Amino acid sequence: MNAALPLHTLSTMRSEVHEGDCLNVLKQYPDASFDLIVTSPPYADQRASTYEGVRPDRYVEWFLPRAAEFLRVLKPTGSFVLNIKEKAVNGERHTYVLELILALRQQGWLWTEEYIWHKRNSFPGKWPNRFRDAWERCLHFTKQRKFKMNQDAVMVPMGDWAQTRLKSLGKNDVVRYDSQVGNAFAKNIANWQGRTMAYPTNVLHLATECGNKNHSAAFPVTLPKWFIDLFTDPGDAVLDPFVGSGTTIEAAVGGGRTAVGIDLSPEFAILARQQLKSVQGALAFTEKSNA
Ligand SMILES: C[S@@+](CC[C@H](N)C(=O)[O-])C[C@H]1O[C@@H](n2cnc3c(N)ncnc32)[C@H](O)[C@@H]1O
Structure with missing residues (x-):
């Protein structure tokens, strides 16, 4: 730890x-400071001169020292959600994300889950050897197998499938059984009769919303919000170490959490600070109106 820096408690x-x-x-923050780290890091780019540019073949080497700090400042019950998607380089998908997952496991992280962000409003496109990317990874890492997870906070309306699926229940639907396809997925569909809400899947269907953001790589506020609802309680501390325009700050502070954002670019740090001020202002206004 750097003694010259002020230490937050x-x-x-x-x-x-x-x-x-x-x-x-992050050296200003003591061990186990944050309940959740949710972030979208700079993309790997062959053109290392761009503000984001980290070369794909150097990506893991660049990321690991930062991930070591994330591991240190995350609480034992915390989660680290990494929104990332590998580029295609020389006509094939680069393997740096896969290599990063393996390296993070070596560093001590558990690769607990992979959520998929499906970009609902992605318009079509075609290259000679592939179609337009319409999804990104949200890799979920934890420090231990037991971590904070508020599953009820992200329940979704049951939806139309319930009407058709629950109308005619087979014998396997009324008891909990291990799937015949051997995927250890045990279910008792009858349990869902009469309910209006269900647990979601690990695919998040969220529209992109870059138009009003002044950042070419902003994620929609619904993305960090979903993970903040799932992995934190009001009053918890959320970190976005690559905060860009401040979307995570907007979601976290708007939801009653404390949020810390970091960005290398002075321009984006200013933008994120404006975002923080604006969401704090809106909260103060609501509180005053409700008083
Ligand atoms: C993909 S963008 C994040 C966008 C953000 N999620 C949003 O919604 O606006 C990545 C950000 O990381 C910043 N960055 C790059 N290297 C960094 C570093 N070493 N430390 C902190 N920020 C960094 C870039 O300036 C960029 O704004």
């Missing part, structure tokens, strides 16, 4: 945006 933790490399900035 859990009791003085407040929502703020830092400008700088997250590798250095």
Whole structure:
């Protein structure tokens, strides 16, 4: 830990945006400071001169020291959600994300789950050897097998399938049984009769919304919000070490969490600070109106 830097304590933790490399900035925070890290890091890019550019073949080497800091500042019951998608390089998908997953496991992370963000409004497109990307990975890492997860917070309306599926129940539907296809998926569909809400799948169908963001790689606010609802309680601390325009801050502070954002670019740090101020202003206004 760098003694020259002011050290935040859990009791003085407040929502703020830092400008700088997250590798250095995080040294201000003690171990086990955050309940959730949710982020979309700079993309790998052959053109290393772009602001985001980290070369695909150097990506794991670049990411690992930062991930070591994430591991240190995350609470034992916390989650790390990494929104990432590998580029195609020289006509094939690069393997750096797969290599990163293996390297993160070596570093001590558990690769607990992979959620898929399906970009609902992605318009069609075609290259000679593939179609337009309409999904990205949201890799879920934890420090231990038991972690905070509020499954009820992300329940979804049962939907139309219930009407048809629950109308004619077979013998396997009324007892809990192990799937015949051997995937260990045990179910008792009859349990869902009469219910209006169900647990979601691990595919998130969310529209992109870059138009109003001033950041070419912003994710929609619904994406961090979903993980914040699932993996934190109000009052918990959320970190986005590559905060960009401040979307995670908007979702976290708007939902009553403390949020810390970091961005290397002065321009984006200013943007994220404006986002923080705006959501804090809106909250104060609502509180005043309700008083
Ligand atoms: C994909 S963007 C994040 C976009 C963000 N999710 C949003 O909704 O606006 C990645 C961000 O990481 C920042 N960045 C790149 N290297 C960084 C580093 N070492 N430390 C902190 N931020 C960094 C870039 O400036 C960029 O804004």
